[in-house]
Amino acid sequence: MQSEIRRKLLEAFRDAKGGYVSGQKISELLGCSRTAVWKHIEELRKEGYELEAIRKKGYRIVKMPDKISDNEIRLGLETNRLGHDIYYYDQVDSTQTIAQELANKGVKEGTIVVADEQTGGRGRMARTWYSPKETGIWMSLILRPNIPIQHTPQLTLLTAVAIVQAIEEISGLSPVIKWPNDILINGKKVVGILTELQAEADRVHAVIIGMGINVNQNQDHFPDHIKEIATSLYIEKGKYFTRAEIIQKILLSFERLYDQFLKDGFKPIKLLWESYAISLKQMITARTLSGTIRGKAIGINDEGVLLVQTEEGEVKHIYSADIEISK
Amino acid sequence: MQSEIRRKLLEAFRDAKGGYVSGQKISELLGCSRTAVWKHIEELRKEGYELEAIRKKGYRIVKMPDKISDNEIRLGLETNRLGHDIYYYDQVDSTQTIAQELANKGVKEGTIVVADEQTGGRGRMARTWYSPKETGIWMSLILRPNIPIQHTPQLTLLTAVAIVQAIEEISGLSPVIKWPNDILINGKKVVGILTELQAEADRVHAVIIGMGINVNQNQDHFPDHIKEIATSLYIEKGKYFTRAEIIQKILLSFERLYDQFLKDGFKPIKLLWESYAISLKQMITARTLSGTIRGKAIGINDEGVLLVQTEEGEVKHIYSADIEISK
Numbered sequence: 137m138q139s140e141i142r143r144k145l146l147e148a149f150r151d152a153k154g155g156y157v158s159g160q161k162i163s164e165l166l167g168c169s170r171t172a173v174w175k176h177i178e179e180l181r182k183e184g185y186e187l188e189a190i191r192k193k194g195y196r197i198v199k200m201p202d203k204i205s206d207n208e209i210r211l212g213l214e215t216n217r218l219g220h221d222i223y224y225y226d227q228v229d230s231t232q233t234i235a236q237e238l239a240n241k242g243v244k245e246g247t248i249v250v251a252d253e254q255t256g257g258r259g260r261m262a263r264t265w266y267s268p269k270e271t272g273i274w275m276s277l278i279l280r281p282n283i284p285i286q287h288t289p290q291l292t293l294l295t296a297v298a299i300v301q302a303i304e305e306i307s308g309l310s311p312v313i314k315w316p317n318d319i320l321i322n323g324k325k326v327v328g329i330l331t332e333l334q335a336e337a338d339r340v341h342a343v344i345i346g347m348g349i350n351v352n353q354n355q356d357h358f359p360d361h362i363k364e365i366a367t368s369l370y371i372e373k374g375k376y377f378t379r380a381e382i383i384q385k386i387l388l389s390f391e392r393l394y395d396q397f398l399k400d401g402f403k404p405i406k407l408l409w410e411s412y413a414i415s416l417k418q419m420i421t422a423r424t425l426s427g428t429i430r431g432k433a434i435g436i437n438d439e440g441v442l443l444v445q446t447e448e449g450e451v452k453h454i455y456s457a458d459i460e461i462s463k
Numbered sequence: 464m465q466s467e468i469r470r471k472l473l474e475a476f477r478d479a480k481g482g483y484v485s486g487q488k489i490s491e492l493l494g495c496s497r498t499a500v501w502k503h504i505e506e507l508r509k510e511g512y513e514l515e516a517i518r519k520k521g522y523r524i525v526k527m528p529d530k531i532s533d534n535e536i537r538l539g540l541e542t543n544r545l546g547h548d549i550y551y552y553d554q555v556d557s558t559q560t561i562a563q564e565l566a567n568k569g570v571k572e573g574t575i576v577v578a579d580e581q582t583g584g585r586g587r588m589a590r591t592w593y594s595p596k597e598t599g600i601w602m603s604l605i606l607r608p609n610i611p612i613q614h615t616p617q618l619t620l621l622t623a624v625a626i627v628q629a630i631e632e633i634s635g636l637s638p639v640i641k642w643p644n645d646i647l648i649n650g651k652k653v654v655g656i657l658t659e660l661q662a663e664a665d666r667v668h669a670v671i672i673g674m675g676i677n678v679n680q681n682q683d684h685f686p687d688h689i690k691e692i693a694t695s696l697y698i699e700k701g702k703y704f705t706r707a708e709i710i711q712k713i714l715l716s717f718e719r720l721y722d723q724f725l726k727d728g729f730k731p732i733k734l735l736w737e738s739y740a741i742s743l744k745q746m747i748t749a750r751t752l753s754g755t756i757r758g759k760a761i762g763i764n765d766e767g768v769l770l771v772q773t774e775e776g777e778v779k780h781i782y783s784a785d786i787e788i789s790k
Contacts, residue, residue: 260663285660288664337643
C-alpha cells in the first residue's frame, strides 16, 4: 500500500475514534473505487490489523498489530502539533543522532524520531542506553522554543513530568523523578531523558529530547550489570503495554505542559515536578565533574539548577551531577 | 611543496623568531639534502615570501606574503593550545557551518576554521555577515569547556575582550563593546561575534565561536545598506593590517583570558568586559523577541545576562536583544 493511502486510511479510523468508517467514505477520501477500498483493507489485515466489516456500517479497527511504527503512533494520536511528523526506523544507531541531523535540516517543531531498536543508544554524559528490539520506547522529540539557553534544562524537567503523568495514567503505577533526568519505579530506573540542544549563545535553534522507556522487558532482557538498577513497566505491573499508546499519551501530556510552559513560564511545571521528585529535602551526595558535594537538597531554582545546602550552611548550585540519597 | 614539509619549515622559522635558520638545521629537520633545502626555499619565494640568505648564517624570512593561510597563521603563533589545528579555505559558505561539522566529528579544543571569503557568513539571529574576499578575518574557534550551558554566554563576552585587546595592541585604536556581541570603533561596527553551541542540558559538547572582523576594507567595499553602520581597521587607522598577525594576537589574548576563566571563573573576565563596555549605566532601548524594554542598563550578571532597570524600578533580565542607547 502506498504510504500516503495508508496514512489517509488510518487517519480516517483515528477520527472515527474506534467507530465505523463506511466504505463509501473511504472511497471518497482516497479517491478510489469500492473494490480498491476492499483491497486496501485486506492489506491492513496482512499487516496485522484486526478489522471488522459490517454491512451498511462499514469498517472498524478492532485491534492494532503489536508493533510500533509511524501508523500505530498516528492512529489515536490526540495532539494538535506534536508527533504529526514521524520518522520511524526498525533499527538505528541512535534516534538522537538522526534527530540532530533533521533539526539541522530545519524540520519543524514536534517532529519525532522513533526506532524499534537502537544499537548505540545514548544517555547523559556519553553513557550508553540499552535499547533492545521490540521492548521499549526509543524516541527523540524536536522542539524549537523561543527561550534563552539558560532555560533549556527546564525542558528536561517538563519531559519527566509528562512521562510520569503518561505512565501513571496508562499503568496506574506511581513513578518518581530523580534529578536531573531519571524516572524510577520502586527505586529502579524505568526511564532516562537526554536533552540536547543546538543553539546560539542567546537563541535556541533546536532542543532535542531523547526518551528511553523500558516497557515490555522482562528480567532476562537486561544485561547483568544493569539488572539491579533497571526495571520496566512489564516487570512492575505484570502485564504488557502497547508502546504506540504510551507514545501517544506522552506526546499529549507533553503538549499540554509545553503549551502551558510557553504561555506561563516554568513556575507551574516546577510545582508539578516537585510533587513527583524524590531526593528533595533529603541528605544527598552529588558527584559532579569537579568534585563531590554532600548536603541537603533544598530545591531547584527557576533554571532547573539543584540547590544543595552543605553542613556549613552554604548553598551550592549544582548544574550537573549524579545524585545518591544518603541512607 | 608537500604540506608537511612546508609546515616544518615554517615552524623552524617561527621558532627562530625572525632570526636565521641554518641550512644544516633545515636539512636535519626535514631529513633532506642541502640541495633539497634550497629547492624548498625557492618554492617559498614563489609563494610570495621574501627570504634573505646569508653564508654561514642561513635563511631568514624578511617579509611574509600578504595573504592569509594556515602557514601564515602558524608562523609567529605564540599560543600553547589554540589555533594549532587550522582548517583554512579560500572560500566557504560559512566557517561556522564547517566548524559545527568538525566539532561533531570530535576535533580537539582550539581547532580553528579560517576562510579568505565567506559566501554565506552568518551573524546573530540568522542575520547575514558580509565577508568579502581578502579583506577581513572570518574565523571560527572550537572550544570544549567543562562548564554548564548557562555559562556559555560568558564566552561571548570573553571573546569580545580578547578581540578588543588584540586590536588595541596591534592598531592603537580603542574599540568598545556593545552588549551582547558587537565591537564598535567610532560608533560603527568593526567586529561581530557569533557563539553557537552543541550541548546536553547539563554538559557542553562544543562551543563554536565565530568572529567576523573588518580589517582592510575601504568604504567602497561595503554595500550601501551597511556603509553607515560598518567600519574597518583600515578606515579607522588609514593603514593596512596583516590579517594573520591579528589572528595570532587574538588567539594569544583569547588563550590567556580563557585559561584564567577556566581557573578562576567569570569574575576577572567580567571586570575587563565592563571596562570596555558602552551602554552600561545608560538609558537604553532593548528590542527583544517578546517586546521592547526601556530602562537603565545597570550591568550584567554572572551569566552574561543584561540587567535593565525600568522607570518603575523593576530589574528585567535580558537574555537576548538589540540594544539602542537613548540620546
